[in-house]
Amino acid sequence: MTELYDIPVMTIDGEAITLKRYQGEVLLIVNVASRCGFTPQYAGLEALYRQYKDKGFVVLGFPCNQFRSQEPGSEADIRQFCDAHFAVTFPLFAKIDVNGHNTHPLYRFLKSAKRGLLGRQKIAWNFTKFLVDRDGSVRRRYGPLRKPEQIEKDVSGLV
Helix, strand or coil, rough: CCHHHHHHEECCCCCEHHHHCCCCCCCEEEECCCCCCCCCHEEEEEEEHHHHHCCCCEEEEECCCCCEEEEEEEEHHHHHHHHHHHCCCCCCCCECCCCCECCCCHHHHHHHHHHCCCHCCCCCCCCCCCEEEECCCCEEEECCCCHHHHHHHHHHHHC
């Protein structure tokens, strides 16, 4: 089985890395979109990141255009949007697929580790969140309706 930290990802700026860069930190991995009803959650994600980043917590945002084409822009467009509207400082990555034949290996890993509602693996919508502990174990999965401020207690328990 693939270890989380060996999974290759592309930053929003085009740098190929692995998640080893974040080994030993508590992670909140989120599929994000700029034109979604849940887009205001960027503010809560950023607040959570700023509150706990000095304690070894990081939010990782993975744009996805699979849900009603709510992330249609380029990586540069996404970066500009996040900077202008939410002053996002947590790491963002290149667009990926979270479902289907072209599911990114990260989401194959996450979905197999923690199933969603009724035991489903499929990601239901944008802003699904996975909380990962310092050892790389997926501890929780939250649906899009769960706002970042509602999971603060879970984050604080791991940092």
